[in-house]
Amino acid sequence: MQNISDTIIACSSPLGRGAISLVRISGPDLTFLSQKLKIKNLVNKKAIVKEIQLKHDFKEKCVLTFFKSPNSFTGEDVLEVSCHGNPLIVEFIIDFFVDLGCRRAGPGEFSLRGFINGKLSYLEAEAIDDLINSENELQLNASARSLAGEFEKKVDSLIDELLKLRVYLESNIDFSDEEIIKDFKRFKKNLNDFSIKINDFIRDSDASRYLIEGAKVVITGPPNVGKSTLMNILCNKNASIVSEISGTTRDIVQRSVKIDNVSFLLHDTAGITKISKDPIEKEGVFLAQELLSNCDLIIEVVDVFSRDYSCDYDKPVIRLENKSDLSDDLNKKKINTSFLKNTGIEELKAKMIEKLNLPNSLGQITFSARSRHTKLLKMAEEELSEALKLDSEDSLELIADNLRYASNLLGEIKSPYTSDELLGEIFSSFCIGK
Ligand SMILES: Nc1nc2c(ncn2[C@@H]2O[C@H](COP(=O)(O)OP(=O)(O)O)[C@@H](O)[C@H]2O)c(=O)[nH]1
Numbered sequence: 001m002q003n004i005s006d007t008i009i010a011c012s013s014p015l016g017r018g019a020i021s022l023v024r025i026s027g028p029d030l031t032f033l034s035q036k037l038k039i040k041n042l043v044n045k046k047a048i049v050k051e052i053q054l055k056h057d058f059k060e061k062c063v064l065t066f067f068k069s070p071n072s073f074t075g076e077d078v079l080e081v082s083c084h085g086n087p088l089i090v091e092f093i094i095d096f097f098v099d100l101g102c103r104r105a106g107p108g109e110f111s112l113r114g115f116i117n118g119k120l121s122y123l124e125a126e127a128i129d130d131l132i133n134s135e136n137e138l139q140l141n142a143s144a145r146s147l148a149g150e151f152e153k154k155v156d157s158l159i160d161e162l163l164k165l166r167v168y169l170e171s172n173i174d175f176s177d178e179e180i181i182k183d184f185k186r187f188k189k190n191l192n193d194f195s196i197k198i199n200d201f202i203r204d205s206d207a208s209r210y211l212i213e214g215a216k217v218v219i220t221g222p223p224n225v226g227k228s229t230l231m232n233i234l235c236n237k238n239a240s241i242v243s244e245i246s247g248t249t250r251d252i253v254q255r256s257v258k259i260d261n262v263s264f265l266l267h268d269t270a271g272i273t274k275i276s277k278d279p280i281e282k283e284g285v286f287l288a289q290e291l292l293s294n295c296d297l298i299i300e301v302v303d304v305f306s307r308d309y310s311c312d313y314d315k316p317v318i319r320l321e322n323k324s325d326l327s328d329d330l331n332k333k334k335i336n337t338s339f340l341k342n343t344g345i346e347e348l349k350a351k352m353i354e355k356l357n358l359p360n361s362l363g364q365i366t367f368s369a370r371s372r373h374t375k376l377l378k379m380a381e382e383e384l385s386e387a388l389k390l391d392s393e394d395s396l397e398l399i400a401d402n403l404r405y406a407s408n409l410l411g412e413i414k415s416p417y418t419s420d421e422l423l424g425e426i427f428s429s430f431c432i433g434k
């Protein structure tokens with residue numbers, strides 16, 4: 001159960017030295033603090049200077065700014081205490097207020113309270129988190145536009161449109177027992193149009209997710225073909241151990257790289273081998289399999305000695321044949337590389353970008369999206385394609401079920417919680433003081 005009845009405190013500026021640090025306090029009623037601080041009353045949106053007696057004869061002149069509930073970030077009474085930017089002073093101030101009855105806030109607790117009190121939507125909270133973590137102008141722009149509601153507006157319009165389709169369908173089931181929808185064909189066409197819209201939105205959201213989180217890439221293939229060498233080439237540093245000994249990469253090595261301004265989260269794996277008896281290597285193979293079903297792009301590396309190796313994947317895949325320096329006979333169906341001689345790398349990089357299916361310009365990305373959103377969108381889309389497969393006119397109830405599930409999934413993008421604990425868990429990925 002989330003405790004929102006007490007008063008919480010945390011430093012909301014980055015910890016470290018600087019001109020000013022800011023400590024934030026939030027609670028249902030902060031009048032008790034004005035008494036303890038010997039201030040007549042705290043006035044909404046008014047800043048006052050107050051010398052506070054802290055530990056060990058140490059006094060600090062602070063600027064106190066008060067925001068009266070509900071006109072604050074959390075929707076509660078909020079007091080912001082600005083002090084000199086020194087972590088020791090910040091600690092003294094927090095200790096001082098803890099002695100007065102405040103509790104140290106956990107990660108994301110201020111945002112959580114703002115969410116519970118209807119001050120910000122869950123999508124806004126995520127957008128603020130993205131904004132804070134933006135590392136370039138494109139990310140900043142995208143998250144600022146999400147914060148302004150661009151992404152939420154699009155989700156809302158999908159939810160509305162789906163609701164209309166459901167109302168139409170369900171009223172036809174409910175009100176005419178035996179009678180089937182008269183214009184089933186038109187309904188199916190509308191459903192199909194809607195499914196195209198969702199797919200377009202998934203594509204745009206994926207592009208945005210690659211911008212914000214990076215595209216998840218898995219390097220796989222048989223042992224000893226050069227997977228770890230490729231990882232190191234793409235990272236420009238030694239991230240993975242390269243060795244002639246087969247089965248050297250057991251754990252999954254993960255590195256983030258930028259190619260043409262797009263972030264890729266590369267995962268070097270043990271690949272998928274059936275023959276391994278080594279339990280540690282087996283575990284590596286298991287982890288690789290899990291990653292394969294949960295990534296955006298697969299790079300399958302084989303070498304000129306393992307041409308017969310081939311796996312089926314249900315994700316976009318780039319197939320490489322490495323060690324071309326050791327053979328004159330090139331494979332025309334694959335990208336031929338020699339990591340030793342550094343050939344084929346540029347072709348591979350271009351293919352990696354191409355496979356992501358990004359819009360022509362990354363500047364066209366108008367919102368920030370996360371894997372949480374795209375996962376739900378894809379699940380909703382699966383429900384729609386199931387519904388679209390049902391052609392017989394007497395499967396209306398099954399179609400209605402699919403659309404209801406799709407509706408719930410889209411709704412979950414906006415309100416992702418099912419329980420108090422889960423809600424707390426989601427916000428706990430934010431930083432302390434937020
Ligand atoms: N001749 C040749 N050897 C390579 C090439 N790429 C990698 N190797 C070698 O192949 C061996 C296995 O490489 P590694 O990256 O550890 O393979 P992994 O098991 O697939 O990760 C090492 O000795 C590498 O130096 C290449 O293009 N040509």
Ligand SMILES: [Mg+2]
Nearest residue numbers: 227228248249
């Ligand atoms: Mg390796």
